[in-house]
Amino acid sequence: MSTQLSSPSHFTAAGALSLAALCLDADTAEALRDFAVSRGGLRPPLELHTYLLAPGDSLLASLEGERPDICLVDFDSDPAGAARAAARIHAELPDTDLIAISQDGHSQAILLAMRSGCGEYLSKPLAADELGQALERVRSRKRELGAARSGAQVLLFMGSKGGVGATALATQLGMHLAQHCHRRTLLADLQPVAGAAALYLGIAQPPYHFFDLADNANRLDQELLPSFLARHASGLDLLPGPESAIPPRLSTSAVLQTLDFLRGQYDFLLLDCPYGLDELNLELVRACQRLYLITVAELVALRNAARLLQLLAEKDVPREKTQVVLNRYAKRAAFADAQITRALKQELFRKIPNQYPQLLRALSAGDASALAGSELTRNLQAWAEMLAAPGAVDGARPGARGWLGRLSRTPASSRERMAA
Ligand SMILES: Nc1ncnc2c1ncn2[C@@H]1O[C@H](COP(=O)(O)OP(=O)(O)OP(=O)(O)O)[C@@H](O)[C@H]1O
Numbered sequence: 383m384s385t386q387l388s389s390p391s392h393f394t395a396a397g398a399l400s401l402a403a404l405c406l407d408a409d410t411a412e413a414l415r416d417f418a419v420s421r422g423g424l425r426p427p428l429e430l431h432t433y434l435l436a437p438g439d440s441l442l443a444s445l446e447g448e449r450p451d452i453c454l455v456d457f458d459s460d461p462a463g464a465a466r467a468a469a470r471i472h473a474e475l476p477d478t479d480l481i482a483i484s485q486d487g488h489s490q491a492i493l494l495a496m497r498s499g500c501g502e503y504l505s506k507p508l509a510a511d512e513l514g515q516a517l518e519r520v521r522s523r524k525r526e527l528g529a530a531r532s533g534a535q536v537l538l539f540m541g542s543k544g545g546v547g548a549t550a551l552a553t554q555l556g557m558h559l560a561q562h563c564h565r566r567t568l569l570a571d572l573q574p575v576a577g578a579a580a581l582y583l584g585i586a587q588p589p590y591h592f593f594d595l596a597d598n599a600n601r602l603d604q605e606l607l608p609s610f611l612a613r614h615a616s617g618l619d620l621l622p623g624p625e626s627a628i629p630p631r632l633s634t635s636a637v638l639q640t641l642d643f644l645r646g647q648y649d650f651l652l653l654d655c656p657y658g659l660d661e662l663n664l665e666l667v668r669a670c671q672r673l674y675l676i677t678v679a680e681l682v683a684l685r686n687a688a689r690l691l692q693l694l695a696e697k698d699v700p701r702e703k704t705q706v707v708l709n710r711y712a713k714r715a716a717f718a719d720a721q722i723t724r725a726l727k728q729e730l731f732r733k734i735p736n737q738y739p740q741l742l743r744a745l746s747a748g749d750a751s752a753l754a755g756s757e758l759t760r761n762l763q764a765w766a767e768m769l770a771a772p773g774a775v776d777g778a779r780p781g782a783r784g785w786l787g788r789l790s791r792t793p794a795s796s797r798e799r800m801a802a
C-alpha cells in the first residue's frame with residue numbers, strides 16, 4: 383500500500399508543477415522535499431513507496447487520483463519493477479513526464495529507463511542544480527506542448543449600442559458550436575453589470591461570475607475552474623456576468639491571465655464585451671482572432687459602429703479582424719445596405735434576419751430548438767460551421783508570451799480600471 387507523506391495543496395498557482403516520487407531512498411526523498419520547498423513553482427511531492435502495480439490495479443488509484451506533471455522513479459531497489467511502473471505511467475498518463483533516478487551510471491541501466499519512457503536520467507546523490515535543469519527542460523517541453531494545444535479561437539462580441547443583439551447572437555452561436563459542431567466552447571460574459579447570457583441560456587444564476595474567477599487567477603487550475611462553470615444542455619459552458627448593479631473592480635491583468643488559462647481548455651472562447659475601447663477591451667481586441675461588431679440599421683447604432691471602426695484603425699488594429707454583423711435585418715429598413723457600407727467604409731460580414739417572436743421564445747426557454755428550421759437558425763448554423771471548418775479563422779493569435787505578456791509592455795499605472 384502506498385503512503386502519502388505530504389498531500390499536494392488543492393489550490394495552487396497556475397503553472398505550478400505537481401510531482402510524484404516512486405520508491406525514492408530516504409536521502410533522495412529528503413533532497414527532493416527540500417528542493418520543492420526551496421524552489422517556487424512546485425507542489426509538495428506525492429511520495430509512494432511501492433512500484434505501484436500489480437497488473438489489473440488501477441494506476442490512478444495507486445497514484446491517489448493524481449495525474450502528476452512529473453513522476454520521479456528510483457530504479458535502484460528493483461530496476462525491472464521500476465521499468466514496468468514507468469512504462470505503464472508512460473502509456474496511461476502520456477502528459478506525465480518521467481525522470482529516472484539511480485546510482486547506476488552504466489549504459490544498460492540508462493537504456494532500460496529510457497526504453498520505459500523516462501525522458502531524463504539523474505544520478506545519485508541528487509544534485510539540486512541537475513534536478514533544477516531537468517525540471518526546467520520538462521517545463522519548457524510542457525510549455526511547447528501547451529502552446530501547440532492551446533488552440534481556442536477567441537471571438538469578441540460587441541454591440542454598437544445597447545440592445546442590438548450581441549448577447550443573443552453570442553449565446554445562439556455558442557450553442558451551435560457546442561452542439562452541432564462538437565467544439566469545446568465557452569461563453570464568458572464580460573459585461574460588468576446586467577449581463578444577460580445566463581438568462582438567455584435559461585441557466586439559474588450560478589453563485590460565481592467571471593470576475594470572481596479572475597479574482598482567483600493566480601490559483602486558477604483545472605481543479606478550480608469547474609466550480610465556476612455552468613453548463614448548458616447544448617454542451618456550451620458559461621462563465622456568467624455579475625448579477626449586481628454595482629460594477630466589480632476589474633484588474634486587466636487578472637482578466638487576461640484568466641483568459642490565457644481558458645484558451646488552453648477550449649476550442650472557442652466567446653467573449654460578450656461592453657461597447658467601447660477602454661484598456662481591457664483594447665487588449666482583448668488586440669489578442670482575439672475576431673471582433674464581431676454587432677449593429678442594427680438605426681442611426682445611433684450605425685454612428686457608434688462607424689466611430690468604433692475609426693478608433694480601431696487609429697489604434698492600428700488590422701481592419702480584417704473586425705467583422706460587422708448587421709442584426710435584425712429586414713429588407714425594408716430605414717437604411718439600405720449600400721448606405722450602411724458607405725457610412726461604415728466596410729462591407730457587412732453577415733446579415734441576421736429579424737425574427738423577434740421566435741428568438742424571444744428560444745431565449746426565454748434557453749432552448750435553441752424553439753428556432754428549429756427557421757431562417758435565423760440556418761444563418762447561425764452556417765456561421766458556426768464556417769468557424770468550425772479547419773483553418774477558418776486566422777488573424778493574430780495571442781503571441782507566445784500570451785496576453786499577459788502583451789500587458790507587461792503597458793505602463794503599470796494604467797493597468798487597473800473601474801468599470802463604469
Ligand atoms: N435577430 C434578431 N431578431 C429579432 N430580435 C432580436 C434579434 N437579435 C436580438 N434580438 C432581440 O433584441 C433584444 C436585445 O438583445 P440582446 O440582449 O442580445 O442585446 P445586447 O446587444 O446584448 O444588449 P445589451 O446592451 O443589454 O447587452 C432581445 O429582446 C432579443 O430577443
Ligand SMILES: [Mg+2]
Pocket residue numbers: 548549550573577578654
Ligand atoms: Mg448583452
